């Protein structure tokens with residue numbers, strides 16, 4: 769199962785996926801390309817480290833969504849690696865019908881809350897401000913409804929007394945790093961990762 773990863777930031781979840789692959793814990797999945805809309809994103813530095821092509825794709829002309837010329841460039845670049853699955857690991861743009869249609873039924877997203885609670889931006893901050901006692905992370909299928917596709921798997925993270933944004937974000941990230949590779953392994957048809 770050929771996997772393309774899209775991300776905009778640090779890439780700690782992409783690193784967790786690639787580390788799982790290196791350790792033989794990614795089932796029949798194999799990462800064949802990393803793509804970012806941010807030229808200096810940390811996620812792109814993983815390419816040389818793990819021997820996977822990593823590419824900046826110009827997302828212009830829009831700032832928060834992928835549409836028009838930028839969308840066409842992403843569709844072309846990602847199509848070129850022939851992915852069976854497209855994993856959004858911190859890709860911070862809203863996808864539109866051109867990209868969604870090109871990879872229909874093959875796109876999954878990671879979100880730092882227990883959806884349907886706290887969709888959208890800063891889900892960790894939303895959970896703290898709501899006074900929630902528990903939050904977590906979700907892997908779900910991507911549709912035109914933002915953070916709204918079918919849920920595949922979730923992990924709960926308890927929110928402690930005096931929890932800060934940083935401490936909670938760290939706990940949610942740790943949960944994500946375990947959840948996302950195990951879901952990819954399972955979807956590859958090879959059983960859960962160890």
Ligand code: GAR
Nearest residue numbers: 777778779780781782858878879880
């Ligand atoms: C992750 O926490 C992911 O859940 C979140 O971005 C972070 C990326 O971290 N995604 C979203 O908020 C999407 N709406 P990383 O670059 O270290 O993997």
